[in-house]
Amino acid sequence: MDALDRAIINTLQGGFPLSERPYAEAAARLGTSEDELMRRIDALLAAGTLSRFGPMYHAERLGGALTLAAMKVPAGDFERVAALVNAHPEVAHNYAREHAYNMWFVLATETPERIEEVIAAIEDETGYPVYNMPKLEEYFVGLRFEA
Amino acid sequence: MPRRMNAVRGVYMTGRNVHPHASAQSPRPPVDETDRQLLAAIQHGLPLVPRPYADIGARLGLSEADVVARLQRLKDAGVIRRYGVVVRHHELGYRANAMVVWDVPDAQVRALGQCLAGFDFITLCYQRPRRLPQWRYNLYCMIHGKSREEVLAHLEWMVNRCGLQGLAHEALFSRRRFKQRGAVYFDVQGRTNADAAVAPDILSPATFAHPCASQVARLASADVQGSTNAGSAPDARLEPADVQGGTNAGAARDSRLAQAVDPSQPTDRD
Numbered sequence: 001m002d003a004l005d006r007a008i009i010n011t012l013q014g015g016f017p018l019s020e021r022p023y024a025e026a027a028a029r030l031g032t033s034e035d036e037l038m039r040r041i042d043a044l045l046a047a048g049t050l051s052r053f054g055p056m057y058h059a060e061r062l063g064g065a066l067t068l069a070a071m072k073v074p075a076g077d078f079e080r081v082a083a084l085v086n087a088h089p090e091v092a093h094n095y096a097r098e099h100a101y102n103m104w105f106v107l108a109t110e111t112p113e114r115i116e117e118v119i120a121a122i123e124d125e126t127g128y129p130v131y132n133m134p135k136l137e138e139y140f141v142g143l144r145f146e147a
Numbered sequence: 148m149p150r151r152m153n154a155v156r157g158v159y160m161t162g163r164n165v166h167p168h169a170s171a172q173s174p175r176p177p178v179d180e181t182d183r184q185l186l187a188a189i190q191h192g193l194p195l196v197p198r199p200y201a202d203i204g205a206r207l208g209l210s211e212a213d214v215v216a217r218l219q220r221l222k223d224a225g226v227i228r229r230y231g232v233v234v235r236h237h238e239l240g241y242r243a244n245a246m247v248v249w250d251v252p253d254a255q256v257r258a259l260g261q262c263l264a265g266f267d268f269i270t271l272c273y274q275r276p277r278r279l280p281q282w283r284y285n286l287y288c289m290i291h292g293k294s295r296e297e298v299l300a301h302l303e304w305m306v307n308r309c310g311l312q313g314l315a316h317e318a319l320f321s322r323r324r325f326k327q328r329g330a331v332y333f334d335v336q337g338r339t340n341a342d343a344a345v346a347p348d349i350l351s352p353a354t355f356a357h358p359c360a361s362q363v364a365r366l367a368s369a370d371v372q373g374s375t376n377a378g379s380a381p382d383a384r385l386e387p388a389d390v391q392g393g394t395n396a397g398a399a400r401d402s403r404l405a406q407a408v409d410p411s412q413p414t415d416r417d
Binding site for chain 1: 178183186189190191192193195196197198199200201211215218219222224225226227228229230231232233234235238239246256257260261263264269270271272273274275276278281282287288317319320321322323324325
């Protein structure tokens, strides 16, 4: 990854033009060419440095729902429970964290009601309670990383 | 809609811990069928061609100008919340992340949340419901760093800077991430992989270099006593284990950070 790759990552995390020639416009700001920018983005995607290039949607504003959920799983049972939880297609991410509440996952569903259904299913399958921690207020979702 | 529906369905009565405000706070802007087709068409990425919007339009029977106008409107309405490149932060060397959770008096959550959001190493910051008596924390922030030590240094700096020593908090380091695809028809992956919470007590106003010094000053002068969590009904299904106080005022001021940062733990493989 060279200086141009870093500049592309740092600049385009903040947005991409909505215009007839968006690559040309962004390339001009980055001091490169339209062709080179497209080639670089393609390479960064292929290398896995970028997971995507495009829009990120607001689930709730499209009628969907998101929530963070936590479980307290005994160490010896963790793998079994993780497999059961991860088998649900609504589980977008699942992190093991260092805490008594050691499993934290995000549910993304097409409807708000579906959140409850999935949680109930996970509780039934695993035998452990699921703590639903929906966001009440959002202060920041920058999630930007300097390359 | 969700609020009424939850009430009607008696969510609290069943003990299912769904907060009635969970999705009631984002009014839904009008998104028509063409918008949905457009969003679906680009959900996996923009075409890498000189005129990507013309390319998308050709697929959907829309003009380039219409595609641009619709995307602009959806962006302005917040339906598209980010638009650009999404990095795999692990690939950039950000291998450690901690969800820091804080027990903040309810009246101060907003001010502190906005304050924490001003630190550049905070990548996400949300208020979430307490689940008393088991879970006392109501503000979550995510700190990413290149190492566990860097994340802890960020946290310590923030605590000292904002005078948060008196707020109960814990740092939950990630040990492992299970890769998983969000299966909703609109991918929301990437905006959801972080969260944490905060609990301040005496907040020093001596943090003027920070963008929200005025909020910190307000917090410092605010009453921190007697903040019960009006919003979160205790869930009947929670087992009565590890009850740890649960109120802010006078509850253990122990930062249990130390036990959460055992350096012998494997670092996050993300």
